[in-house]
Amino acid sequence: MRHLDIDFSQLELPQGWRDKAQQLSDSLRDAKNEKQRSDIINNNQDHWKVVKPLLASLFNYKCWYTEAPQQGTDVDVDHFRPKKRVQETLSTVTPHEGYWWLAFCLQNYRYSCIVANRRRTDVVTGVTGGKADHFPLCDESKRAQTPDCDLEDEQAVLLDPLKATDVQLLQFKSDGEAMPRFSKEKHARKFMRADQSIVFYNLNHSDFVRCRIELRNKIDKDVSAAKRYFNKLETGDAGNDLAYEQAIYRLCKMCSKEAPFSSFCIAYMDEFRHKPEYEGVLDAVYL
Numbered sequence: 001m002r003h004l005d006i007d008f009s010q011l012e013l014p015q016g017w018r019d020k021a022q023q024l025s026d027s028l029r030d031a032k033n034e035k036q037r038s039d040i041i042n043n044n045q046d047h048w049k050v051v052k053p054l055l056a057s058l059f060n061y062k063c064w065y066t067e068a069p070q071q072g073t074d075v076d077v078d079h080f081r082p083k084k085r086v087q088e089t090l091s092t093v094t095p096h097e098g099y100w101w102l103a104f105c106l107q108n109y110r111y112s113c114i115v116a117n118r119r120r121t122d123v124v125t126g127v128t129g130g131k132a133d134h135f136p137l138c139d140e141s142k143r144a145q146t147p148d149c150d151l152e153d154e155q156a157v158l159l160d161p162l163k164a165t166d167v168q169l170l171q172f173k174s175d176g177e178a179m180p181r182f183s184k185e186k187h188a189r190k191f192m193r194a195d196q197s198i199v200f201y202n203l204n205h206s207d208f209v210r211c212r213i214e215l216r217n218k219i220d221k222d223v224s225a226a227k228r229y230f231n232k233l234e235t236g237d238a239g240n241d242l243a244y245e246q247a248i249y250r251l252c253k254m255c256s257k258e259a260p261f262s263s264f265c266i267a268y269m270d271e272f273r274h275k276p277e278y279e280g281v282l283d284a285v286y287l
Helices: 017-030 034-042 052-057 188-200 206-230 238-255 262-273
Strands: 075-079 109-113 170-172 178-180
Touching (some): 178 188, 206 238
16 A cells, blocks of 8 residues: 545546536435435446546556556445445444445545455455445544534544555565554554454455565565676676666666555565665665
8 A cells, every 4th residue: 555645626527527526415415314315326326437537547547455456357436434334333223324425525535446345255365355335443432423523533443545644554574465564562553453454455365465476576586686786886887787777777666656566565675675785785766
């Protein structure tokens, strides 16, 4: 997961999109009951689907949660706060009706692969994940119940790629698996948020782990080449200079925000950066 700094107010939307979104939101507020609100949402799903290509382009057509590239596959516009119901409240006396007032709110949309957004069981690991209509809070009593509630008072468990302070809670192991950055013993809340997000977003789905391992192998090869040619730069051989430059270029590409699973690449490469035998070798990657 990478931090996405998006100014939604500056996005070039289809003509009339904002006006219609406001009209639909007003209709939801005026609806007399949950059934009427549900009908309005169901009958106007195309309104958020039409901005899907725009949202996709903001992160090089990668899922905002997993960083998996999305070509030739189904994708979703996830409502970060669920629009119709909240799974965590279904067993309560008064289940939450969902954040219906955000159904047509652009700021609530997240471009997502179906593995992260829909409930799926990994056939390899047997682990079931997927966000769906889940939206756990650290303190359920703080959940917003109406449009007049302040969403900032909620303490969401799930990490949001639009918040840099959320993204930093994730780390990766060299075997390609995501893990909490902070320990459970010293930072229980940070650990819990990252740990649950890994499950709900299916970050350790076997397909994603396999892709990260493939990238790890490429990094190993390019880091080895970079080290070899870095140590030969003093010879004055132009061929060594070019080979070193090309190895660094490939590593930079893998770490760029546009690249698949780039947060893993950065984390894995950082392990080399702090080893004495690689001193100076990878500095150019971080410039």
